[in-house]
Each structure stands twice: as structure tokens, then as C-alpha cells.
Amino acid sequence: MSTSSFATVLASISRQRGVRASLIVSESDGLIVDAALRFGQDGDRVAALAASLYRKARLSAGAAWLGDVAFLQLDADRGRICVAGRGDLIIVVVAEPAANVGLIRVELLKAVESLE
């Protein structure tokens, strides 16, 4: 269980229905700063891959003159990954396929505002 200053941020996201894990990750390193994970979940792997994905999306958006990335969503057969970031920190949410992405998105963007 998280005890850092990010605990409130993670708790507000994890409270959403269908959220399996939420992590605050350093985008440049792909390392976990703080996380709310269930027992047995491999947070390191999710953090590294999500940070790499987000960094590439950010660079692609920049290269295409689209500006900053506000929100990244990956839908797969057995789950979803949502990412939003500010500065070097990103918030990664792993959710079930049936989860309400709209609510998660609102909560995630609100949480990102509190990062600094």
C-alpha cells in the first residue's frame, strides 16, 4: 500500500470501478515512483512499457506538430491502459475492458493536475 505524498492521487484513481492498478512512473526512466497494485501484479513491467509507449506517443505528436499529449489510451482484449502525464511524471492506469473509461479519464486528468 502506498504511503507517499502520491497516495491520495492513487487512491482516488483506484477507487474507480474496473481499475486494476494505478502507478506514478518517471517517464524518462520507466521506473515506479509510487503505485497501488494488487498482490501478484508486476508493476515494474507495466511501468517500463507504459512509460516507453507514452514517450513514443509524445515524440510522435511533437513530430507531427500536434502539440502535447493529453491522454493516451490503449485498448486490448483483456484490458485497457490509460496514461496521462505532466513533466517527467506520468500516471498509468490499468483497467478492465468493461471499465468506464470516461470516468477514469476525468479522474486521471484531475490527478495529473496535482502532480508537480
Next chain:
Amino acid sequence: MIIASVEAWVEAPLARYVEEARARLALLLHPSGQVVAQAGFTRAVDVMTACALAAAVNATASELGRQVDGKAFHGLFHSGAEKQFHLGSVDLGAATYICLTVFDGESSLGLVRMYFGDLCRELKAAAPQPVTRGPALGLDFERDLNKNLAALFGRA
């Protein structure tokens, strides 16, 4: 990516690691500084220098670990302006190797650590089983010796 090795079973896992982790260079070496495999180096002198330096850094970090934590550290990371390196030990049971990975902004420490864990598992699975040798001298060495000497000098 140029990959060369002195142990053939190392090549496939190392090639996969370099590709997946988006590493620029990778070097697998014995803690004494002997190269086992390399990927991405273009000049032999670079490999030798890197091996010697990596072995020295590993020896220093291991000893520092023993001093402050009672046991050797098994991972080291340094960050430069553009390139970074990760030095980790690969425990294969019968032998321990060191893996030096150089990467840049195409990858990250998290990715390298993640795929390094996979590399360790793959190398452990691919490593040849240590050969169990019998005793250097036969159990009935003395009896055989006497028999052969007797045969040699016609006393058999």
C-alpha cells in the same frame, strides 16, 4: 547489429535482449574481464577496454556492497548526457557473468532492467549443464598400477 561470442548458446538470448531493450551496446563478460559475447561494438579494442573497465567497476561496486551491506551489489546504473549504462550480474548457477548494457534515449532504465531479467532467465535456461567429472584418479588406481607394473616387468 554485430553480435559475436565465444559461447554459441549466448548469442540468441543476447540478440533478443539488445533488440527488445533497444540497447546500443551489450557486453557479456566474466568477472575477471574475459569477454563472453558482445553486440554492437565495431572495433576489437573497444571491447577489450570496455571489458576491463566493466570488470573493474563491478569489482569495486561488489566490494563496496560487501562493506556497507554485507553482500555484493548486483546492479549498477550510470547516467550520462546522452548515453547511460547498466551493469548487472547474471547468475547461472555454475558461473556468474556480468552484463554491460549501453543505451540512450531510445530506451529507459526501466525497460533495460525488465529485459535484463528476461535475459538472465533465458541464459540460465540455455546454459549447458556442468559436466560432472569422475575422480581424477580411479578408485582402484593402486591396484591397476600394480597390475600394469607387474605385466610390464613380466611378473603377472
